[in-house]
Amino acid sequence: MEAQVIQFFQWFWNLFGLWDLVWSFVAPAWPLIWTLVKIIAIVAPLMIGVAYFTYAERKILAYMQVRVGPNRVGYYGLLQPIADGIKLMFKELIVPIRSNKFLFAISPVIVLAPALAAWSVVPFSNGMVLANINAGLLFILSMTSIGVYGVIIAGWASNSKYAFLGAMRSAAQMVSYELPMGFALVCVLLAAQSMNLTDIVNGQQTNAGLFGWYFVPLFPMFIVYFIAGVAETNRAPFDVAEGESEIVAGFHVEYSGMGFALFFLGEYANMILIGGLTTLFFLGGWLNPFHGWGVIGVYTDMVPGLIWMLGKMFFILFMFLWFRATFPRYRYDQLMRLGWKILIPFTLIWVVVVAAWMQTPYWVWSSVQG
């Protein structure tokens, strides 16, 4: 890919006979430029994805509640997210009096930045990854654990009781659900014997197709990870941090315009990230679900891995919306009870079960590194 791009520019500038001159300027900075191009290739589709995920949410929720949803701007309301974006850009930024101006301004950035940074280690297809690092899983965990600061700081800097209550709730919630999430991922890295995300996906490649993915041996962990993922992103039914009916809108109640939009972007980027990670860890990433299934397997193997990856992500994200339409909000004490008294002990036991299982001949998943 990189070579083709360079070749194209060489052909282009050679039309004017300037290639050598241009390259002498560009060559020292080329690795930097190429990385920037890759970052844009990840972030730009992600932002468009976020915009249309909000549209999908409104449409799907509407149909589930026998409504029509947005249908005025563009065909079937398809331009609605763009209209919303423009509206938010032109809205007045209101900073509450006696708030902490600097922290108030920086907290939306702290929510959004780790949500984007985590994407740098996510492989979209075999080899299609910005940074293929060995401790990828740990990097993801640490990045997602930073996002909570944006929420806490926003709540504190707003100097508003609702915002503060929302921040306190969300801090407790995100710290509690990080633990079962971490233990679920410990099971995954036990099974894959690697923290590299590409290795984790390749460890799920068997001739059994979708029955070889880690959601089969680690099914309880798949469920726990997904529940924890919904809780980490502060989504219904775990959205006590926002809780419209109790504390107005929680931590971002004082934000308007682009400040609010950044929180919104961060929340949805995190949801898409959880969708992508669930796919990578438990649903075989870019692997073909019919691989090794005779004729079907041979034909479906021709579909590029990126399509499978995105298809699985859509499925998980649809589940997010489905949950929101189906379940009532958890009460705060029930939320804490579920996290500390059910999920954490359960995952702790399952880590031991998986470790013991791997010592027996009944563990049929081979590891990548042997």
Add this chain to the structure above:
Amino acid sequence: MAMNVETLMFYLLSAMAVLAALQVITSRNPVHAALFLVLTFFSMAGVWLLLEAEFLALALILVYVGAVMVLFLFVVMMLDINLERLRVGFWKWFPFAAVLAVVLLVEMVMVLGSAKTAGTGMTGGTGAHVITHAANYSNTKELGRLIYTEYVYAFELAAVLLLVAIIAAIALTHRHRAGTKSQVHAAQIQVKRNDRVRLVSVTSVAKAETAKK
């Protein structure tokens, strides 16, 4: 010394760490101090990454930034601290604190200056003792291997210490207090209709009136 990108990053990160650490002890607002401590952790994680200790660096962010400091902030934000009252008795305790600071400083210099510490000490050390590894070298695996073989006793001892601390913390806070209300979930789940609802046969008004006539 060639000024490559890594050296530049090192000076940038360590300067940030030192400045943030200074702010931790000088800023008036305790919430700001806690946030500066987070920044210090971040910068140190960056320095550790430069030393190819990626597991430790990410664990520092995950554990200290992602969990410990969140709970710290949680508590600090809820405190209503009177800054005037904090400064009472500052000069009374100053000599004691100064002696303590000097002792700590001497200790630090002795450790960093000794020949055993990595690098060649304070005199012209280049830090060239850091061994660089190939890209597929797994720091995590190596660390795990060492912890569970060579340092297994120390590691288990630390684990037991933490367990004792956990039990102690729970035992201290989890006293039974009279008059508190809490839910018994098992009882709530096992509730039957007959425990809550009683069907009473009431004759309707219309019927009663026709019966009267």
